[in-house]
Each structure stands twice: as structure tokens, then as C-alpha cells.
Amino acid sequence: MKFGIIVFPGSNCDADCYHVIDQVLAQPVEYIWHKSNSVKGFDALIIPGGFSYGDYLRTGAIARFSPIMQEVTEFADKGGLVIGICNGFQILLESGLLPGAMLRNDSLQFRCGPVNLKVRTNKSVFTRCFDQNEVIKLPIAHGEGNYFCDQESLRELLxxxxxxxxxxxxxxxxxxxxxxxxxxxxxxxxxxxxxxVLGMMPHPERRAEDLLGGQDGARVFASILQSFEEGCR
Amino acid sequence: MFLGKVFVTLKKSVLDPQGDTVRKSLHTLGYSMVEDVRVGKYIEVRLNSQTREEAERELDQMCARLLANPVIEEYRLEVEEDDGQ
Known part of the structure; x- marks a missing residue:
């Protein structure tokens, strides 16, 4: 299964994602520069964290109009697997591939550290290796992760x-x-x-090996691989 | 030449933690009359459109597509003639 990692000016978790796919998942992986016009040959795309375009205007707002995002949108429309992590999540929201928007953290502080997460659904290609309602731990690192959507959108999400x-x-x-x-x-x-398409603020790629505190994050990528391999059979 | 002025603010229904913090700070300074503060963005765009109407229409499009995010923000714009100085 071949993974592509989209790289924008200001991406800074691209190498971490590459390492996890290459070394932990042991799958082929390549970087895709944001000016590229093709995602041909890739089975899944990762939009990594960072500060694309310096977070100018709004987080993810400028990256959304990169040439590659047109390709990512078409890839997703055809059913291709796309995961956006942190800034990648913000870009997916700005692109309209996911509903809602990000606001500044209510504390106004940049929050960085491990958090507990509940796996609210394991019925997805990204979460199937978890138990339903399992509590896992992943690190966060963001200043604008305050997810907002209107009442109607929240009702639909539920x-x-x-x-x-x-x-x-x-x-x-x-x-x-x-x-x-x-x-x-x-x-x-x-x-x-x-x-x-999955967007998430926590960083699964930063907790995918015991050396880095645990393997909860690795199971997100393992879920993707497992789903893909079953689809191929 | 026209000068477009765009004011982007968070929707009334969206909490503004930054505005709230500024409000508290103003209270600390003794401005107890301050009821509410909302922090927004001000953007200037210079356009070489042919007419004011055209400039307004194009600027409105720019706001809808990029300058503001309709999920959380609203905007107001003004267009005036500008000699480029």
C-alpha cells in the first residue's frame, strides 16, 4: 500500500509521518510537494501537521488553494483515503472536505502534551483496530483546535x-x-x-512506538493498512 | 483605482475568547463601562477594477471564497476611490 504525504511550505510533521509509514508500518511512502498536479499511484494521502503558509489569514486557508488540494479533493471524491492531522485537519475543514471550522483555543494558549481520547466509533477504515469507546492516549500540539460547527452539523455528525x-x-x-x-x-x-476522510487534532504519528511512549497512534495507520488489504482481496 | 476595506468578525453565535480576555483586561484598567469586546480582522485590498460596482462585486466574491470563513465569520466591506498614494 503506497502512502503519499502532502508537503506545504511550513509543514513540520511530514518527516514524522514518513518515518512511521516507512519504519513502523513498513509500507512504501513518498512526499508530494504542494505544487504537484498529481496523486496518481497513491492508495492513501496524509496531510501532516505544521503551520502551512505561516497560518496566514486563518489556519489552512491558503493551503486549501494549493494546486495539490484540487487533486486531493478529486481523490477523496472518488473514495480515496485521506487523513489530515492537526494542521492537516484544519486544511480539510477549510477545503470543505469535512464540516465545521477551527477557532482559537478557548484558553488562548498553545496546548502541547498528551491527552486521553475516546474512540467514539471503530466503524471506519481509520479506527477499526481500536475497541469501541476505548480510551487511548495521544499527544496534541495546537493553538487553534477549538472545533466549531453549528447545531445542525453537530446533529448530523452524531x-x-x-x-x-x-x-x-x-x-x-x-x-x-x-x-x-x-x-x-x-x-x-x-x-x-x-x-x-478523517481529520484529527491529536498526533498519531508521535505515539506510534514504545520508544515514544506507546503504540496507540500506530493503530490508526494499521487500521488503514488492514482496510486496504481486505479491499484488495 | 479603488480601495476596498474588509472587516471580518466572528459571528455573534461564536464565542470570542480573545475578545473576552481583552474585555477583562479593560475592566482591570478601570473601564467598567465596557460591556463586550469582539476582536476581528481588517484587510485592505487595492483593485484596478473599471467601476466601483465591479470592485464591490469582485471583493464580495473574494470574501466569500478566501478572506472570510462563512462557518464562523461574517464580513462587511467598503469600496472607495483611491489615487494609489
């Missing part, structure tokens, strides 16, 4: 089981105290209706 991860305490309770940024309904990651 109705169609599109909430992938929520911030929670150790017991899996989605309390205000365990919400690091003020996100609506403690949302940390969401799927599109078709379930082939």
Missing part, C-alpha cells in the same frame, strides 16, 4: 456516527476539564459522511 475521537478523562468521561481547547462536544476528530 446521527451518521461521524465523530471518531473525543477528548475525555482517564475513565472515558467527556468532561469540560478534559477538553483542552473548548471544542464543541469535546470533538477531537471527525469523519466525512462517506467515511473515507
Amino acid at each position: 446521527e451518521f456516527d461521524q465523530i471518531a475521537f473525543t477528548y475525555c478523562d482517564r475513565e472515558g468521561q467527556e468532561t469540560p476539564d478534559s477538553n483542552p481547547n473548548g471544542s464543541r462536544a469535546n470533538i477531537a476528530g471527525i469523519l466525512n459522511r462517506r467515511r473515507n
Whole structure:
């Protein structure tokens, strides 16, 4: 399974994602520069974290109009697997591939550290290697991760089981105290209706090996691989 | 030449933690009359459109497509003639 990692000026988690796909998942992986006009030959695309275009105007707002994002949108429209992490999530929101928008953290502080997450649905190609409602730990690092959507969008996210991860305490309770940024309904990651696009603020690539504290993050990528291999059979 | 002025603010229904923090700070300075503060963006765009109407129409498109995010923000624009100085 061949992975592509989209690189914008200001991306800074691209090498971490590359390492995990190459060394942990042991799959072929290539960088794709944002000026490229093709995603041909790739089976899944990763939009990594960072500060694309210096977060000018709004996070992800400029990256959205990069030549490559047109290709990413077509790839997703055809059912291709796309995962956006942190800034990648923000770009997917700005692109309209996922509903909602990001606001500045309610604390106004950049939040950096491990958080507990609840796997709200394991019925997706990105979360199938987790148990339903399992509590996992992944690091976050963002200043604008305060997920916002209107009441109608939230109702749809719930109705169609599109909430992938929520911030929670150790017991899996989605309390205000365990919400690091003020996100609506403690949302940390969401799927599109078709379930082939995932956006998440926490960084699975930063906790994919025991050396870095655990392997919870590796299971996101393992889920993608497993889904792909089953689809090929 | 025309000068477009774009004011982007968060929608009323969206909480503005930055504005809230500024409001508290103003209270600390003794400005107890301050009821509410909303922080937004101000963008100047110089256009060589043929007419003011054209400039307004194009600027409105730019706001809808890039300058503002309709999910969380609203905008207001003004266009005036500008000699480029």
C-alpha cells in the first residue's frame, strides 16, 4: 500500500509521518510537494501537521488553494483515503472536505502534551483496530483546535456516527476539564459522511512506538493498512 | 483605482475568547463601562477594477471564497476611490 504525504511550505510533521509509514508500518511512502498536479499511484494521502503558509489569514486557508488540494479533493471524491492531522485537519475543514471550522483555543494558549481520547466509533477504515469507546492516549500540539460547527452539523455528525475521537478523562468521561481547547462536544476528530476522510487534532504519528511512549497512534495507520488489504482481496 | 476595506468578525453565535480576555483586561484598567469586546480582522485590498460596482462585486466574491470563513465569520466591506498614494 503506497502512502503519499502532502508537503506545504511550513509543514513540520511530514518527516514524522514518513518515518512511521516507512519504519513502523513498513509500507512504501513518498512526499508530494504542494505544487504537484498529481496523486496518481497513491492508495492513501496524509496531510501532516505544521503551520502551512505561516497560518496566514486563518489556519489552512491558503493551503486549501494549493494546486495539490484540487487533486486531493478529486481523490477523496472518488473514495480515496485521506487523513489530515492537526494542521492537516484544519486544511480539510477549510477545503470543505469535512464540516465545521477551527477557532482559537478557548484558553488562548498553545496546548502541547498528551491527552486521553475516546474512540467514539471503530466503524471506519481509520479506527477499526481500536475497541469501541476505548480510551487511548495521544499527544496534541495546537493553538487553534477549538472545533466549531453549528447545531445542525453537530446533529448530523452524531446521527451518521461521524465523530471518531473525543477528548475525555482517564475513565472515558467527556468532561469540560478534559477538553483542552473548548471544542464543541469535546470533538477531537471527525469523519466525512462517506467515511473515507478523517481529520484529527491529536498526533498519531508521535505515539506510534514504545520508544515514544506507546503504540496507540500506530493503530490508526494499521487500521488503514488492514482496510486496504481486505479491499484488495 | 479603488480601495476596498474588509472587516471580518466572528459571528455573534461564536464565542470570542480573545475578545473576552481583552474585555477583562479593560475592566482591570478601570473601564467598567465596557460591556463586550469582539476582536476581528481588517484587510485592505487595492483593485484596478473599471467601476466601483465591479470592485464591490469582485471583493464580495473574494470574501466569500478566501478572506472570510462563512462557518464562523461574517464580513462587511467598503469600496472607495483611491489615487494609489
